[in-house]
Amino acid sequence: MEKPVILAVDDEPAVLSAVARDLRREYGARYRVMRADSGQTALEIVRELKLRNVPVALFLVDQRMPLMSGVEFLEEAIGVFPEAKRVLLTAYADTEAAIRAINDVGLNHYLMKPWDPPEDHLYPVLTDLLDDWQVSFAPPFEGIRVVGHQWSAQSHQVKNFLARNLVPYQWMDVEIDGEARDLLELSGSDGSRLPLVLFPHGPSLVQPTNLEIANEIGLKTRPGLPFYDLVIVGAGPAGLAAAVYGASEGLSTLLIEGEAPGGQAGTSSRIENYLGFPSGLSGGDLTRRAVAQASRFGAEILTPLQTTGVRLQDPYRFVTLTDGSEVSCHTLLISTGVSYRTLDAPGIERLAGAGVYYGAAITEALACQDKDVFVVGAGNSAGQAAVYLSRFARSVTMLVRGESLARSMSHYLVAQIETHEKITVLARSSVAEVKGDASLEEVVIADAVTGDTRSAPAYALFIFIGARPRTDWVADLVERDSAGFIPTGPGVMRDGQRPRGWGLDRDPFLLETSVPGIFAAGDVRQRSVKRIASAVGEGSMAVQFVHQYLSRVPE
Ligand SMILES: Cc1cc2nc3c(=O)[nH]c(=O)nc-3n(C[C@H](O)[C@H](O)[C@H](O)COP(=O)(O)OP(=O)(O)OC[C@H]3O[C@@H](n4cnc5c(N)ncnc54)[C@H](O)[C@@H]3O)c2cc1C
Numbered sequence: 001m002e003k004p005v006i007l008a009v010d011d012e013p014a015v016l017s018a019v020a021r022d023l024r025r026e027y028g029a030r031y032r033v034m035r036a037d038s039g040q041t042a043l044e045i046v047r048e049l050k051l052r053n054v055p056v057a058l059f060l061v062d063q064r065m066p067l068m069s070g071v072e073f074l075e076e077a078i079g080v081f082p083e084a085k086r087v088l089l090t091a092y093a094d095t096e097a098a099i100r101a102i103n104d105v106g107l108n109h110y111l112m113k114p115w116d117p118p119e120d121h122l123y124p125v126l127t128d129l130l131d132d133w134q135v136s137f138a139p140p141f142e143g144i145r146v147v148g149h150q151w152s153a154q155s156h157q158v159k160n161f162l163a164r165n166l167v168p169y170q171w172m173d174v175e176i177d178g179e180a181r182d183l184l185e186l187s188g189s190d191g192s193r194l195p196l197v198l199f200p201h202g203p204s205l206v207q208p209t210n211l212e213i214a215n216e217i218g219l220k221t222r223p224g225l226p227f228y229d230l231v232i233v234g235a236g237p238a239g240l241a242a243a244v245y246g247a248s249e250g251l252s253t254l255l256i257e258g259e260a261p262g263g264q265a266g267t268s269s270r271i272e273n274y275l276g277f278p279s280g281l282s283g284g285d286l287t288r289r290a291v292a293q294a295s296r297f298g299a300e301i302l303t304p305l306q307t308t309g310v311r312l313q314d315p316y317r318f319v320t321l322t323d324g325s326e327v328s329c330h331t332l333l334i335s336t337g338v339s340y341r342t343l344d345a346p347g348i349e350r351l352a353g354a355g356v357y358y359g360a361a362i363t364e365a366l367a368c369q370d371k372d373v374f375v376v377g378a379g380n381s382a383g384q385a386a387v388y389l390s391r392f393a394r395s396v397t398m399l400v401r402g403e404s405l406a407r408s409m410s411h412y413l414v415a416q417i418e419t420h421e422k423i424t425v426l427a428r429s430s431v432a433e434v435k436g437d438a439s440l441e442e443v444v445i446a447d448a449v450t451g452d453t454r455s456a457p458a459y460a461l462f463i464f465i466g467a468r469p470r471t472d473w474v475a476d477l478v479e480r481d482s483a484g485f486i487p488t489g490p491g492v493m494r495d496g497q498r499p500r501g502w503g504l505d506r507d508p509f510l511l512e513t514s515v516p517g518i519f520a521a522g523d524v525r526q527r528s529v530k531r532i533a534s535a536v537g538e539g540s541m542a543v544q545f546v547h548q549y550l551s552r553v554p555e
Helices: 013-027 039-051 070-080 092-104 123-136 153-164 178-186 210-216 237-248 283-296 361-368 380-389 411-418 532-550
Strands: 005-009 032-036 056-062 085-090 109-112 144-148 169-173 196-198 204-206 227-233 253-256 300-302 307-313 316-321 326-334 338-340 356-358 372-376 395-399 423-426 429-435 442-447 453-457 460-463 467-469 518-520
Touching (some): 005 013, 005 039, 013 032, 013 056, 013 123, 032 039, 039 056, 039 070, 039 178, 056 070, 056 123, 085 092, 085 123, 092 109, 109 123, 144 153, 144 178, 153 169, 153 210, 153 361, 178 196, 204 210, 227 237, 227 316, 227 532, 237 253, 237 283, 253 326, 283 300, 326 532, 361 380, 372 380, 372 429, 380 395, 380 411, 380 460, 395 429, 429 453
Parallel strands (some): 085 109, 144 169, 227 253, 227 326, 253 300, 326 518, 356 460, 372 395, 372 460, 395 423
Antiparallel strands (some): 144 196, 196 204, 307 316, 316 326, 338 467, 442 453
């Protein structure tokens, strides 16, 4: 934490230097002594400190200053730092003003100038006040503060990005938090563009992009080398496992992630079926461990950076990044997984991020305290979300198209849901429409058999309805099936023939795509199992094929 501040304010340069010198000598180890030569300058410092979340312990202010007196300054400054102690530097003639200030601004003390020797006239008073301040001082939250509106899609996006990158932050809702409104005012914002993101020791950004946030929090967004043995695109379980094995086995390895490491698994509130964790673990925990492991072995991880294309210039593969730059490699692993399908119903698009969320149960769950929420979907991800949300919400209603959950959800989850008193499953039901002005207020539910509809009040709707592979960026080069999944190994052979343009005297390896040296692993692969363990397994296996490929690639 930055040291709390003692702010000395005096318009006479010699006096200001002397007081700052004396303060530093006695308190410099525990406090940062700052100085200002006018009330106006001091107020600017006060605003800046508040935005950076640095506390002020004491104001030591000259009463006689042109334009703004000491008391006038204190009147404003204590609105920003009400806990700070207040001491006025006065001459004999100011005694009356100082006494009035005891009532007006809660003045703690007034000192006569000069205060020499400070051991007798300055330190005893100030030490007493500072000790007093310390006792009641609650250290401020030291991380990033996000000031926004619960129903703003941009605020949701920022919170989600920070949470998924495992960066702690404090959420401050302008609707219910007076301090949030104060911060907006101090920053000069009229609140029309939210969120305002305040970085400790750094700038305040309005509606920052993920890339801007990444730069502030020190995520790596540029490759360190122009060329790698192995470039992996997508840092879900498959990509992270490949990075661990690739880097630990001596390959120069670059892992590129478009949003946040962890992929779909990173959004899971509780993974109960992953080997070695009998009481389960959260997706965030798994991600944190995997990222640390891959980094420890020397894998480079870039976040958030999307790849937009790939081209061949044998023996090199060139991957294009969003900014148009390229990074080259001998081998490429596609582990870009799948993303949620969007729900097509009136109102959904408009209210996305404002009560309607795709797979964002963890980020928004706290806000659902004692509310009625809905989950759409019948897979494991929907089931996990329902169980997790039930810890906060008053009621969780699952809208399921089919007859029951049993066909699409793991048995252990079905059992939890069926016996959960807060969760209701509405089978043969779908969302016909969502309604609300600024945020979701109502879900219109359709009965699949009768076609009847009915409305229910809703605070939030979480959608988990199947997935689409994220492979458009390789469409020009790599073979895909009609749904966009990537076939590998035997899947790219046609009647015993190798893919067109293959050009090598061997068949594709098990996880190799229709292009030599380009591999696919995890959910993105045609007919993959869609489980964390299988994605991890495939990512690890892919590295074995990478070695085999590299052993024969011309230098
Ligand atoms: C909520 C939820 C709970 C789940 N729970 C379980 C469970 O309990 N047990 C279980 O076994 N499975 C579970 N699953 C399924 C499991 O998470 C997936 O099977 C697994 O994550 C697939 O891993 P992957 O690495 O193949 O892809 P993903 O996890 O989908 O990761 C792909 C990554 O690639 C990135 N990416 C995509 N395109 C690009 C691009 N162009 N450039 C850069 N990056 C890109 C994405 O941002 C993403 O991070 C769950 C899934 C969800 C959604």
